[in-house]
Amino acid sequence: MTDVRIWDGPSARPPRQEPELTRRSFLRTGAAALGGMAALAAALSPLRELASDDIPDLGQFLQKHYKEMTPTDMEAALERIRRKVEERFEVRPHLRDIKPMEGVEFVYALNLSRCIGCRKCVHACVAENNQSRSPEVQYIRVIEMPRGTLDVERGNHHYDRPTVPDPNHFYLPVQCHQCANPPCVKVCPVEATWQEPDGITVIDYDWCIGCRYCEAACPYWARRFNFARPHLPKEQLNPTMSYLSNRPREKGVMEKCHFCLHRTREGRMPACVEICPTGARKFGNVLDPHSEVSQILKTKRVFVLKEEVGTLPRFFYYFDERYPNSLDPEAVAIAHRLKAEEGDAYGLPPGPDGPRREFIAAAQPQWWNGGRA
Amino acid sequence: MSTSTTVPGSETQGRPPDQRWLGWLLPIGFCVVAVGLFAGSGGPTIPVPPARAIEPSALHVAPRRTALSDPAHIMIEGVPQRCNGCHQIFDSFGTTVAARNYHQEIRLSHGMNDRCVNCHSEKDREQLELRDGTRVPYAQTPLLCAQCHGTVFRDWERGTHGKTLGSWVTQSEAQRRLSCNECHDPHSPRYPSYEPMPGPNTLRMGTPLAPSHGHSASPLQQWFHHSQSPTGGQEPHHD
Numbered sequence: 001m002t003d004v005r006i007w008d009g010p011s012a013r014p015p016r017q018e019p020e021l022t023r024r025s026f027l028r029t030g031a032a033a034l035g036g037m038a039a040l041a042a043a044l045s046p047l048r049e050l051a052s053d054d055i056p057d058l059g060q061f062l063q064k065h066y067k068e069m070t071p072t073d074m075e076a077a078l079e080r081i082r083r084k085v086e087e088r089f090e091v092r093p094h095l096r097d098i099k100p101m102e103g104v105e106f107v108y109a110l111n112l113s114r115c116i117g118c119r120k121c122v123h124a125c126v127a128e129n130n131q132s133r134s135p136e137v138q139y140i141r142v143i144e145m146p147r148g149t150l151d152v153e154r155g156n157h158h159y160d161r162p163t164v165p166d167p168n169h170f171y172l173p174v175q176c177h178q179c180a181n182p183p184c185v186k187v188c189p190v191e192a193t194w195q196e197p198d199g200i201t202v203i204d205y206d207w208c209i210g211c212r213y214c215e216a217a218c219p220y221w222a223r224r225f226n227f228a229r230p231h232l233p234k235e236q237l238n239p240t241m242s243y244l245s246n247r248p249r250e251k252g253v254m255e256k257c258h259f260c261l262h263r264t265r266e267g268r269m270p271a272c273v274e275i276c277p278t279g280a281r282k283f284g285n286v287l288d289p290h291s292e293v294s295q296i297l298k299t300k301r302v303f304v305l306k307e308e309v310g311t312l313p314r315f316f317y318y319f320d321e322r323y324p325n326s327l328d329p330e331a332v333a334i335a336h337r338l339k340a341e342e343g344d345a346y347g348l349p350p351g352p353d354g355p356r357r358e359f360i361a362a363a364q365p366q367w368w369n370g371g372r373a
Numbered sequence: 374m375s376t377s378t379t380v381p382g383s384e385t386q387g388r389p390p391d392q393r394w395l396g397w398l399l400p401i402g403f404c405v406v407a408v409g410l411f412a413g414s415g416g417p418t419i420p421v422p423p424a425r426a427i428e429p430s431a432l433h434v435a436p437r438r439t440a441l442s443d444p445a446h447i448m449i450e451g452v453p454q455r456c457n458g459c460h461q462i463f464d465s466f467g468t469t470v471a472a473r474n475y476h477q478e479i480r481l482s483h484g485m486n487d488r489c490v491n492c493h494s495e496k497d498r499e500q501l502e503l504r505d506g507t508r509v510p511y512a513q514t515p516l517l518c519a520q521c522h523g524t525v526f527r528d529w530e531r532g533t534h535g536k537t538l539g540s541w542v543t544q545s546e547a548q549r550r551l552s553c554n555e556c557h558d559p560h561s562p563r564y565p566s567y568e569p570m571p572g573p574n575t576l577r578m579g580t581p582l583a584p585s586h587g588h589s590a591s592p593l594q595q596w597f598h599h600s601q602s603p604t605g606g607q608e609p610h611h612d
Contacts, residue, residue, distance in 0.1 A: 028396045035403025042410035111533075119570040123427045124434075133424035136575045157573055163566035224575075228421060267540045267547065274434045278564060279536030279556070290543045292532035300533060320534070 054229075054251065065191070066204040066244070074243070077206070081247055088248070089237045097243040098265045100198035106259050106314065107199070107286040107293045109302065110173060113320035114280035117142055117164040117171030121272035121281065125175075128260060128271035129246040130238055132230030139224065139257040140272060143172045150305075174305070175272075176201065176222040176257035177313030184214035184223060193254070199314050200259050202244040210252035219309050223256045259283070286314075422574045431570065434538070436555040443510045445499040456498035482561040492517055492559065511554075518553045529553070 059080050064073060074097050085093045122140045131137040143155035147170055155172060165171065182201050185193055192207035193214060215223040229251040241247045242262035249255050260270035264283070268274075273281045284291035293316075296302065302316040446453045459475075481487055494502035501509050501517045509516050519526035528534035529550075536556060540547040557564065 024393070028400070031397070031400035032403065035400040035407065038407035039403045039410065042407040045411055116564070116567055117569060118567040119572065120432065122573075123570050124432050127427065127429075127432055135421045136425075136573065138573055138575055141573065159569070160572060161569060164569045165566065231424060233424065264541065267542045267545060269537070269539065269541055273541075274538065275432060276536070277437055277556075277567065279534070279551070282533070282537075284541040284543070288543055291541070292537065295531040296533045299528075299531065320528075 060206065063206055065207055067194075078243065081243070085237075085248060089232075089234045091234070091237055091239050093237075093239045093241050093247070095241050095243070095247060096262070098262055100196050100200075101265055103287055104285045105199045105287050106178065106264060107284065107297070108178070108259070108315045109282040109293050109296045109300075110315070110317050111280040111282070111320050112170055112172065112317055114278045115142075115165075115171045115173060116278055116280075117144060117159070117166075117169075118277060120275045120277060121173060124271045124275035125257070127236070128238055128263075130232055130241065130248055131224075131255070132226060132228070132232060132249075133236070134231040135228050137224045137226065137230070137255065139222070139255075140173055140175045141221070143174065144169045145172050172317075174220055174222070175315070176259075177220050177305070177311065177315035178257075178259060180312035180314060181310060183217040183219070183309075183311060187213040187217040189213065196261075198265070200261050201256075202258055202261070203254055203256065204244070205247070205249050205253045205255070208253040210254065212254065214254055219306050219311060220313075223254050225254055226251050425571060425574070427570070436536075436538075436551050438555060438558060440514070440552060440554040441511045443499075443512050445511050460498040479560050482563070483559070486521070512552075514552055514554045514559070518559075 057080075059076065063069075063077055069077065078095050078097060082093055082095050085091065085095070119142050122138050122142060125131075125139050126133070126137075129139070131139070141157055143152055143157055144159040144166070145152070145155045147168060150172075152172070152174075159166075159169075178199050178201055180195075180199065182195055185195055185201060188194075189211060190207060190209055192209070193201060193203045195201045210225070212225055215225055226249055230249055232248065237248075238246060240262065245258045245260065245262045260268075260272075264270055270283055273283045282292045282296060284293040286293055286297065288294060296318065297316065300318040300320070302318040304313045304316060441447075444455060446455045448454070486492075490502070492501055494500045494508050497508060499511075501511065501514065503509060503517060504520055515526060515529060525534055532550070535553075536551045538549045538551065539545070542548065553559070
């Protein structure tokens with residue numbers, strides 16, 4: 001410890017010497033600088049692959065956040081997007097910015113007893129919302145689940161059957177649940193996604209930086225990232241679009257289901273509800289006590305996925321009563337037995353006192369309790 | 374045991390002048406990084422599945438079937454014919470489906486309900502008949518079905534069963550509730566099976582059980598297995 005030196009002021013610093021410029025030091029410094037610049041240039045070389053329209057023009061670069069835009073700003077932004085869509089797809093789009101309706105909160109209900117897993121909703125959604133066709137981006141996942149469990153790990157996205165439904169499975173479609181307590185909104189570092197007054201969580205595609213935090217935060221795997229430049233054939237573009245929903249996206253931004261807000265904020269049904277062949281999908285305003293979804297919440301035993309994570313989804317599932325039908329092996333066996341027992345009396349029109357109650361009751365499978373609790 | 378402490382600066386002072394070549398390490402290192410970055414730029418090429426065309430007719434929104442409308446008629450050789458046009462002239466040969474001579478196209482599979490006159494009026498074939506004898510037009514088919522399917526009718530009235538087209542706004546003129554027979558064939562009411570539309574081929578929608586699902590794994594997983602397998606990545610085909 002004897003050579004611990006105590007700093008005794010600037011006067012003790014040795015006088016600074018001018019560096020001597022030798023051939024050696026010149027070459028070394030020059031080589032270091034050149035090598036550093038080469039490394040920098042090589043690191044930036046992926047920029048060569050940028051297409052010309054990947055680079056934002058000045059208007060897009062200076063565009064404000066959606067909530068900060070004045071109507072004039074918005075009209076300028078819409079016109080810029082229209083122009084870009086027209087350049088790329090040779091169609092003049094009907095592009096608007098549609099605001100939420102007063103006194104409306106959207107809720108979705110899905111009857112798992114009626115869903116047959118035909119995947120029409122998936123493709124109707126893709127056709128409506130201008131998702132990328134290659135690579136494919138789909139908002140709705142339909143999971144084929146074994147009966148008797150809700151463990152999605154046991155489900156299969158890739159079922160490929162000649163016909164659906166399969167009697168041993170049920171089908172669980174999952175899309176954005178438009179949570180009332182959305183984790184994706186909390187994690188967004190730039191507030192590019194937020195919840196609107198009508199309950200729809202939207203994304204400003206021009207503000208998103210593509211960090212994918214929201215994708216990681218979503219417990220329902222509902223958000224989709226454009227890893228590649230979205231490819232959409234010109235003839236398949238849906239020209240009716242809005243700023244926050246289905247206008248064409250760029251590479252590197254998130255997107256997700258938005259309850260087709262360009263349709264629903266004008267009173268129409270979302271594309272997935274409209275296409276559903278069985279009426280398993282129900283959509284409406286939960287603040288209206290007479291709406292279909294209000295009636296479902298009142299009268300059906302609804303549940304949400306992953307209730308324990310506290311996201312408060314606006315997307316409810318329910319199982320309906322099952323009715324005996326020819327798909328049900330138990331019901332078919334009982335019907336055959338009755339037919340044999342009844343003989344000629346089987347199938348006669350009901351008498352004046354109505355169908356024989358004991359006959360009807362006997363025809364039900366064991367799990368059917370006649371509608372009584 | 375003493376810990377050796379180095380005072381910053383002491384090493385430089387003690388370094389012999391013949392180790393100055395160490396200064397070349399920096400530019401050489403930069404050049405190695407530059408070559409590596411340039412040669413390796415782009416990263417792995419992940420196969421992007423080609424776009425698949427979906428037949429637009431598959432996405433046509435309409436009621437599943439066209440129900441009989443009032444006044445009830447069917448097309449015979451392209452000409453609309455009222456029901457009573459025949460039925461007031463010709464007698465029906467019995468009331469069971471087995472006994473019919475006409476309407477052979479009707480496949481009756483409605484459980485125990487296998488008599489024509491359980492639903493159709495025997496006197497007026499252009500109407501339906503409830504069990505109490507009330508005749509209802511075809512437009513009011515749900516009243517007839519409700520006689521047996523009470524709980525479904527209750528749900529249908531509330532809107533929790535059945536399909537609604539047009540608008541979610543209650544009491545909107547654009548809203549249209551489909552009737553029973555616009556989805557179900559009354560003669561064979563069980564909902565038919567459908568051919569499913571193609572499954573996902575998206576970049577991330579794979580399954581954790583990739584080997585057992587072989588051909589259906591996500592492109593990312595296929596790329597991963599391709600780069601791992603020594604045989605050049607011929608994925609075994611599973612069904």
